[in-house]
Amino acid sequence: MTRSPHPLRVFLVCTGVGIMNRGLETFARNCFDHLQDLDGLDLHLFKGAGEDSEREHCLWTIPRTSPLAERIGRGIRRNGYVVEQLSSVLPLVPWIRRLRPQVIFYSDSNLGFQLYYWRKWIGVPYHLLFSNGAPIGPNFPRTDFVHQVTPYFRDLALGAGEPQQRQFMVPYGIDVPLGEPSYDPHQRQERRKKLHLPGDRPIVLSVGAIDPQSHKRMDYLINEIAQLPEPRPFLVLLGHMPPGSEIHIQQAQEQLGETGFTARSVPSDQVLDYYQAADLFALASLQEGFGRVYLEALSQGLPCFVHDHPVMRYVLGDQGYYGDFSQPGAIAQQLPELLRQPLSPETMAQRRQSIRDRFSWPVLGPKYLEMFQACCQLNS
DSSP states (O other), rough: OOOOOOOHHHHHHHHTTTTTTSSSHHHHHHHHHHTTTTTTEEEEOOOOOOSTTTEEEEEEOTTTTTTHEEEEEEEEOOOOHHHHHHHHHHHHHHHHHHHSSSSSEEEEHHHHHHHHHHHHTTTEEEEEEEEEOOOOOOOOSSSSSSESSSSHHHHHHHHHHGGGGEEEEEEOOOOOOSSSOOOHHHHHHHHHHHTTTTTSEEEEEEEOOOOOTTTHHHHHHHHHHTTTTOOOEEEEEEESOOTTHHHHHHHHHHOOOOEEEEEEEEOGGGGGHHHHHHHHEEOSSOOOOOOHHHHHHHTTTOEEEEOOOOHHHHHGGGGEEEEETSSSTHHHHHHHHHHHSSOHHHHHHHHHHHHHHHBHHHHHHHHHHHHHHHHHHOOO
Protein backbone atom coordinates (compact mmCIF):
# COMPACT_ATOMS: atom_id res chain seq x y z
CA MET A 1 0.00 0.00 0.00
CA THR A 2 1.27 3.49 -0.90
CA ARG A 3 1.04 5.72 2.14
CA SER A 4 -0.13 9.32 2.00
CA PRO A 5 2.83 11.72 1.49
CA HIS A 6 1.58 13.93 4.37
CA PRO A 7 -0.06 11.64 6.92
CA LEU A 8 -1.52 12.95 10.15
CA ARG A 9 0.94 12.34 12.99
CA VAL A 10 -0.69 11.04 16.17
CA PHE A 11 0.95 10.03 19.44
CA LEU A 12 -0.88 7.26 21.29
CA VAL A 13 0.49 7.48 24.84
CA CYS A 14 -0.21 4.76 27.41
CA THR A 15 2.64 4.09 29.84
CA GLY A 16 0.84 1.08 31.28
CA VAL A 17 1.42 -0.90 28.08
CA GLY A 18 4.03 -3.49 28.95
CA ILE A 19 3.37 -3.01 32.68
CA MET A 20 -0.35 -3.74 33.16
CA ASN A 21 -3.15 -5.49 31.27
CA ARG A 22 -6.21 -3.46 32.21
CA GLY A 23 -8.77 -2.47 29.61
CA LEU A 24 -6.98 0.81 28.87
CA GLU A 25 -3.68 -0.91 28.12
CA THR A 26 -5.35 -3.63 26.06
CA PHE A 27 -7.15 -0.99 24.01
CA ALA A 28 -3.97 1.04 23.41
CA ARG A 29 -2.01 -2.03 22.33
CA ASN A 30 -4.82 -3.23 20.06
CA CYS A 31 -5.47 0.24 18.65
CA PHE A 32 -1.85 0.75 17.63
CA ASP A 33 -1.48 -2.73 16.16
CA HIS A 34 -4.51 -2.28 13.92
CA LEU A 35 -4.26 1.40 12.96
CA GLN A 36 -0.51 1.83 12.47
CA ASP A 37 -0.67 0.96 8.75
CA LEU A 38 -3.82 2.97 8.01
CA ASP A 39 -3.24 5.23 5.01
CA GLY A 40 -3.18 8.89 6.01
CA LEU A 41 -2.05 8.17 9.56
CA ASP A 42 1.44 8.25 11.11
CA LEU A 43 0.72 6.64 14.48
CA HIS A 44 3.34 6.28 17.23
CA LEU A 45 2.83 4.27 20.43
CA PHE A 46 4.55 5.39 23.64
CA LYS A 47 4.56 2.70 26.32
CA GLY A 48 6.14 1.88 29.67
CA ALA A 49 7.98 -1.34 28.83
CA GLY A 50 8.82 -3.65 25.93
CA GLU A 51 10.76 -3.51 22.68
CA ASP A 52 11.32 -0.35 20.63
CA SER A 53 10.68 -0.12 16.91
CA GLU A 54 10.39 2.62 14.29
CA ARG A 55 7.02 3.82 15.61
CA GLU A 56 6.83 2.08 18.97
CA HIS A 57 8.78 3.74 21.78
CA CYS A 58 9.47 2.96 25.44
CA LEU A 59 9.34 5.96 27.74
CA TRP A 60 11.42 6.10 30.88
CA THR A 61 8.99 6.00 33.76
CA ILE A 62 8.69 4.87 37.36
CA PRO A 63 6.36 1.85 37.03
CA ARG A 64 3.30 1.98 39.25
CA THR A 65 4.13 -1.55 40.45
CA SER A 66 7.57 -0.58 41.81
CA PRO A 67 8.41 0.08 45.48
CA LEU A 68 9.85 3.45 44.43
CA ALA A 69 6.49 4.54 42.99
CA GLU A 70 4.80 3.51 46.23
CA ARG A 71 7.28 5.48 48.35
CA ILE A 72 7.02 8.62 46.20
CA GLY A 73 3.25 8.24 46.14
CA ARG A 74 3.07 8.22 49.91
CA GLY A 75 5.25 11.33 50.00
CA ILE A 76 3.00 13.30 47.65
CA ARG A 77 -0.21 11.72 48.95
CA ARG A 78 -0.98 10.05 45.65
CA ASN A 79 -0.73 6.45 44.44
CA GLY A 80 1.88 4.69 42.33
CA TYR A 81 -0.26 5.04 39.23
CA VAL A 82 -0.13 8.84 39.43
CA VAL A 83 3.63 8.68 40.03
CA GLU A 84 4.04 6.64 36.85
CA GLN A 85 2.11 9.24 34.85
CA LEU A 86 3.97 12.23 36.28
CA SER A 87 7.37 10.62 35.77
CA SER A 88 6.68 10.01 32.07
CA VAL A 89 6.02 13.64 31.11
CA LEU A 90 9.60 14.94 30.82
CA PRO A 91 10.83 11.88 28.85
CA LEU A 92 7.95 12.45 26.41
CA VAL A 93 8.79 16.13 25.78
CA PRO A 94 11.85 15.54 23.49
CA TRP A 95 9.75 13.21 21.32
CA ILE A 96 7.04 15.86 21.03
CA ARG A 97 9.55 18.55 20.05
CA ARG A 98 11.30 16.28 17.59
CA LEU A 99 8.31 14.69 15.80
CA ARG A 100 5.74 17.46 16.37
CA PRO A 101 2.50 15.44 16.53
CA GLN A 102 -0.74 17.11 15.56
CA VAL A 103 -2.75 14.99 18.03
CA ILE A 104 -1.85 13.33 21.34
CA PHE A 105 -4.33 10.55 22.12
CA TYR A 106 -4.32 9.30 25.71
CA SER A 107 -6.47 7.62 28.40
CA ASP A 108 -4.54 8.54 31.56
CA SER A 109 -5.91 11.85 32.81
CA ASN A 110 -2.95 12.81 35.01
CA LEU A 111 -0.62 12.64 32.01
CA GLY A 112 -3.07 14.73 30.00
CA PHE A 113 -3.31 17.39 32.69
CA GLN A 114 0.47 17.90 32.54
CA LEU A 115 0.52 18.04 28.74
CA TYR A 116 -2.26 20.65 28.91
CA TYR A 117 -0.51 22.83 31.50
CA TRP A 118 2.93 22.70 29.85
CA ARG A 119 1.90 22.95 26.18
CA LYS A 120 3.17 26.51 25.69
CA TRP A 121 6.49 25.66 27.34
CA ILE A 122 6.85 22.55 25.20
CA GLY A 123 6.32 24.77 22.15
CA VAL A 124 4.34 22.41 19.91
CA PRO A 125 0.67 23.21 19.12
CA TYR A 126 -0.63 19.66 19.51
CA HIS A 127 -4.30 18.87 20.12
CA LEU A 128 -5.16 16.78 23.18
CA LEU A 129 -7.70 14.00 22.71
CA PHE A 130 -8.71 12.26 25.94
CA SER A 131 -10.10 8.75 25.53
CA ASN A 132 -12.71 8.49 28.28
CA GLY A 133 -12.98 4.73 28.56
CA ALA A 134 -12.50 4.56 32.35
CA PRO A 135 -14.65 6.92 32.54
CA ILE A 136 -14.46 10.29 34.38
CA GLY A 137 -16.26 13.60 34.21
CA PRO A 138 -18.01 15.63 33.02
CA ASN A 139 -16.69 18.31 32.86
CA PHE A 140 -13.44 18.22 30.87
CA PRO A 141 -11.68 21.59 31.22
CA ARG A 142 -8.09 20.35 30.80
CA THR A 143 -8.23 18.75 27.37
CA ASP A 144 -9.23 19.87 23.89
CA PHE A 145 -11.42 16.95 22.86
CA VAL A 146 -12.98 13.88 24.44
CA HIS A 147 -13.27 10.45 22.88
CA GLN A 148 -16.42 8.85 24.31
CA VAL A 149 -16.80 5.11 23.71
CA THR A 150 -20.56 4.78 24.36
CA PRO A 151 -23.57 7.03 23.69
CA TYR A 152 -24.43 6.93 27.42
CA PHE A 153 -21.34 8.84 28.54
CA ARG A 154 -21.43 11.16 25.53
CA ASP A 155 -25.00 12.11 26.42
CA LEU A 156 -24.03 12.66 30.07
CA ALA A 157 -21.36 15.10 28.90
CA LEU A 158 -23.71 16.93 26.57
CA GLY A 159 -26.34 17.10 29.30
CA ALA A 160 -23.79 18.72 31.60
CA GLY A 161 -23.17 21.46 29.04
CA GLU A 162 -20.08 20.17 27.25
CA PRO A 163 -19.88 21.57 23.68
CA GLN A 164 -20.98 18.97 21.16
CA GLN A 165 -18.04 19.70 18.85
CA ARG A 166 -15.60 18.62 21.59
CA GLN A 167 -17.21 15.19 22.03
CA PHE A 168 -16.59 12.28 19.65
CA MET A 169 -18.40 8.95 19.99
CA VAL A 170 -16.39 6.06 18.54
CA PRO A 171 -16.53 2.69 20.35
CA TYR A 172 -13.56 0.58 21.32
CA GLY A 173 -12.44 -1.85 18.64
CA ILE A 174 -11.52 -5.49 18.96
CA ASP A 175 -9.58 -8.00 16.91
CA VAL A 176 -12.33 -10.40 15.78
CA PRO A 177 -11.01 -13.81 14.69
CA LEU A 178 -11.65 -14.99 11.15
CA GLY A 179 -14.20 -17.70 10.51
CA GLU A 180 -16.65 -18.99 13.10
CA PRO A 181 -16.19 -19.78 16.81
CA SER A 182 -14.98 -23.22 17.80
CA TYR A 183 -17.97 -25.45 18.59
CA ASP A 184 -16.49 -28.96 18.69
CA PRO A 185 -17.54 -30.48 22.10
CA HIS A 186 -14.48 -32.77 22.05
CA GLN A 187 -12.14 -29.78 21.73
CA ARG A 188 -14.00 -28.03 24.56
CA GLN A 189 -13.39 -31.03 26.81
CA GLU A 190 -9.73 -31.11 25.83
CA ARG A 191 -9.35 -27.45 26.76
CA ARG A 192 -10.89 -28.15 30.13
CA LYS A 193 -8.42 -30.95 30.75
CA LYS A 194 -5.56 -28.69 29.73
CA LEU A 195 -6.77 -25.98 32.15
CA HIS A 196 -7.56 -28.45 34.95
CA LEU A 197 -11.26 -27.58 34.88
CA PRO A 198 -14.10 -30.05 35.49
CA GLY A 199 -15.63 -31.72 32.46
CA ASP A 200 -18.86 -32.92 34.07
CA ARG A 201 -20.72 -29.67 34.81
CA PRO A 202 -21.34 -26.23 33.30
CA ILE A 203 -18.66 -23.59 33.67
CA VAL A 204 -19.50 -19.95 34.35
CA LEU A 205 -16.64 -17.58 33.55
CA SER A 206 -16.13 -14.06 34.89
CA VAL A 207 -13.18 -11.91 33.79
CA GLY A 208 -12.27 -8.85 35.86
CA ALA A 209 -10.31 -7.69 38.88
CA ILE A 210 -10.68 -10.08 41.81
CA ASP A 211 -10.58 -7.22 44.26
CA PRO A 212 -12.99 -6.13 47.00
CA GLN A 213 -12.30 -2.51 46.00
CA SER A 214 -13.28 -3.15 42.38
CA HIS A 215 -16.65 -2.44 40.81
CA LYS A 216 -16.64 -5.95 39.30
CA ARG A 217 -18.50 -7.26 42.38
CA MET A 218 -17.10 -10.78 42.36
CA ASP A 219 -18.53 -11.25 45.86
CA TYR A 220 -22.07 -10.84 44.49
CA LEU A 221 -21.43 -13.43 41.79
CA ILE A 222 -19.99 -15.92 44.29
CA ASN A 223 -22.99 -15.49 46.56
CA GLU A 224 -25.45 -15.95 43.68
CA ILE A 225 -23.80 -19.16 42.46
CA ALA A 226 -23.78 -20.45 46.03
CA GLN A 227 -27.58 -20.14 46.17
CA LEU A 228 -28.00 -22.75 43.43
CA PRO A 229 -28.63 -26.36 44.41
CA GLU A 230 -25.96 -29.00 43.96
CA PRO A 231 -24.51 -29.85 41.55
CA ARG A 232 -23.78 -26.18 40.96
CA PRO A 233 -22.02 -24.72 37.93
CA PHE A 234 -18.26 -24.42 38.36
CA LEU A 235 -17.21 -20.78 38.73
CA VAL A 236 -14.01 -19.48 37.10
CA LEU A 237 -12.82 -16.06 38.27
CA LEU A 238 -10.10 -14.72 36.02
CA GLY A 239 -8.28 -11.46 36.63
CA HIS A 240 -5.76 -9.37 38.51
CA MET A 241 -5.49 -10.33 42.19
CA PRO A 242 -4.02 -7.42 44.21
CA PRO A 243 -3.56 -7.48 47.98
CA GLY A 244 -7.01 -7.97 49.47
CA SER A 245 -8.17 -10.49 46.85
CA GLU A 246 -7.90 -13.20 49.50
CA ILE A 247 -11.22 -11.91 50.88
CA HIS A 248 -12.99 -13.12 47.74
CA ILE A 249 -11.01 -16.36 47.70
CA GLN A 250 -12.00 -17.14 51.29
CA GLN A 251 -15.64 -16.31 50.55
CA ALA A 252 -15.65 -18.69 47.56
CA GLN A 253 -14.00 -21.43 49.60
CA GLU A 254 -16.64 -21.12 52.31
CA GLN A 255 -19.66 -20.84 50.02
CA LEU A 256 -18.69 -22.96 47.01
CA GLY A 257 -16.09 -25.31 48.44
CA GLU A 258 -12.60 -26.05 47.12
CA THR A 259 -14.04 -28.03 44.17
CA GLY A 260 -16.63 -25.44 43.23
CA PHE A 261 -14.48 -22.64 41.85
CA THR A 262 -11.07 -21.46 40.78
CA ALA A 263 -9.55 -17.95 40.86
CA ARG A 264 -6.57 -17.28 38.61
CA SER A 265 -4.45 -14.57 37.04
CA VAL A 266 -3.09 -15.53 33.63
CA PRO A 267 -1.31 -13.70 30.77
CA SER A 268 -3.66 -12.05 28.31
CA ASP A 269 -2.73 -14.48 25.52
CA GLN A 270 -4.05 -17.38 27.64
CA VAL A 271 -7.49 -15.93 28.36
CA LEU A 272 -8.83 -17.21 25.04
CA ASP A 273 -8.59 -20.81 26.25
CA TYR A 274 -10.92 -20.02 29.15
CA TYR A 275 -13.53 -18.43 26.90
CA GLN A 276 -13.42 -21.52 24.71
CA ALA A 277 -13.79 -23.83 27.71
CA ALA A 278 -16.75 -22.03 29.34
CA ASP A 279 -20.51 -22.36 28.83
CA LEU A 280 -21.54 -18.86 29.87
CA PHE A 281 -19.94 -15.49 30.68
CA ALA A 282 -21.24 -13.41 33.59
CA LEU A 283 -20.07 -10.12 35.07
CA ALA A 284 -21.75 -8.56 38.11
CA SER A 285 -20.72 -4.93 37.49
CA LEU A 286 -23.56 -2.45 37.86
CA GLN A 287 -21.78 -0.04 35.50
CA GLU A 288 -18.94 -0.22 32.99
CA GLY A 289 -17.15 2.40 30.93
CA PHE A 290 -17.40 0.03 27.97
CA GLY A 291 -16.55 -3.57 28.85
CA ARG A 292 -14.17 -5.07 26.29
CA VAL A 293 -14.59 -8.45 28.01
CA TYR A 294 -18.15 -8.52 26.67
CA LEU A 295 -16.79 -8.28 23.13
CA GLU A 296 -14.23 -10.98 23.84
CA ALA A 297 -16.88 -13.34 25.21
CA LEU A 298 -19.35 -12.74 22.39
CA SER A 299 -16.65 -13.11 19.75
CA GLN A 300 -16.05 -16.63 21.09
CA GLY A 301 -19.78 -17.37 20.86
CA LEU A 302 -20.52 -17.34 24.59
CA PRO A 303 -23.86 -16.17 25.99
CA CYS A 304 -23.34 -13.12 28.23
CA PHE A 305 -25.40 -12.51 31.37
CA VAL A 306 -25.00 -8.94 32.67
CA HIS A 307 -26.66 -6.14 34.61
CA ASP A 308 -29.29 -4.20 32.69
CA HIS A 309 -27.58 -0.84 32.11
CA PRO A 310 -27.47 1.42 29.02
CA VAL A 311 -23.76 0.76 28.44
CA MET A 312 -24.24 -3.02 28.51
CA ARG A 313 -27.31 -2.67 26.26
CA TYR A 314 -25.25 -0.67 23.77
CA VAL A 315 -22.36 -3.12 23.69
CA LEU A 316 -24.28 -6.41 23.72
CA GLY A 317 -27.53 -5.37 22.05
CA ASP A 318 -29.93 -8.22 21.38
CA GLN A 319 -27.12 -10.75 21.90
CA GLY A 320 -27.02 -10.25 25.68
CA TYR A 321 -29.06 -11.57 28.61
CA TYR A 322 -29.95 -8.99 31.25
CA GLY A 323 -31.00 -8.90 34.89
CA ASP A 324 -31.22 -6.44 37.76
CA PHE A 325 -27.98 -7.33 39.53
CA SER A 326 -28.61 -4.66 42.16
CA GLN A 327 -31.08 -7.11 43.69
CA PRO A 328 -30.23 -10.31 45.58
CA GLY A 329 -31.14 -13.47 43.70
CA ALA A 330 -31.12 -11.98 40.18
CA ILE A 331 -28.44 -14.34 38.88
CA ALA A 332 -29.57 -17.36 40.89
CA GLN A 333 -33.10 -17.07 39.48
CA GLN A 334 -32.19 -16.82 35.79
CA LEU A 335 -28.89 -18.68 35.47
CA PRO A 336 -30.23 -22.28 35.49
CA GLU A 337 -32.54 -21.55 32.55
CA LEU A 338 -29.75 -19.84 30.59
CA LEU A 339 -27.46 -22.83 31.12
CA ARG A 340 -30.16 -25.18 29.85
CA GLN A 341 -29.98 -23.45 26.46
CA PRO A 342 -27.37 -25.46 24.57
CA LEU A 343 -24.58 -23.83 22.62
CA SER A 344 -25.07 -24.26 18.89
CA PRO A 345 -22.86 -23.41 15.91
CA GLU A 346 -25.56 -21.07 14.60
CA THR A 347 -25.98 -18.97 17.75
CA MET A 348 -22.24 -18.86 18.37
CA ALA A 349 -21.60 -17.67 14.80
CA GLN A 350 -24.34 -15.06 15.13
CA ARG A 351 -22.74 -13.64 18.28
CA ARG A 352 -19.33 -13.35 16.64
CA GLN A 353 -20.81 -11.75 13.53
CA SER A 354 -22.59 -9.13 15.65
CA ILE A 355 -19.21 -8.07 17.05
CA ARG A 356 -17.54 -8.15 13.64
CA ASP A 357 -20.24 -5.89 12.16
CA ARG A 358 -20.07 -3.28 14.91
CA PHE A 359 -16.70 -3.36 16.66
CA SER A 360 -14.04 -4.86 14.39
CA TRP A 361 -11.06 -2.69 13.46
CA PRO A 362 -11.74 -2.79 9.69
CA VAL A 363 -15.12 -1.19 10.48
CA LEU A 364 -13.87 1.30 13.08
CA GLY A 365 -10.40 2.18 11.73
CA PRO A 366 -11.67 4.85 9.28
CA LYS A 367 -13.82 6.36 12.06
CA TYR A 368 -10.75 6.77 14.30
CA LEU A 369 -8.90 8.49 11.47
CA GLU A 370 -11.87 10.82 10.92
CA MET A 371 -11.86 11.66 14.65
CA PHE A 372 -8.14 12.53 14.60
CA GLN A 373 -8.60 14.67 11.49
CA ALA A 374 -11.58 16.49 13.01
CA CYS A 375 -9.48 17.48 16.04
CA CYS A 376 -7.13 19.38 13.77
CA GLN A 377 -9.83 20.90 11.60
CA LEU A 378 -11.92 22.15 14.52
CA ASN A 379 -8.94 23.82 16.20
CA SER A 380 -7.40 25.21 13.03
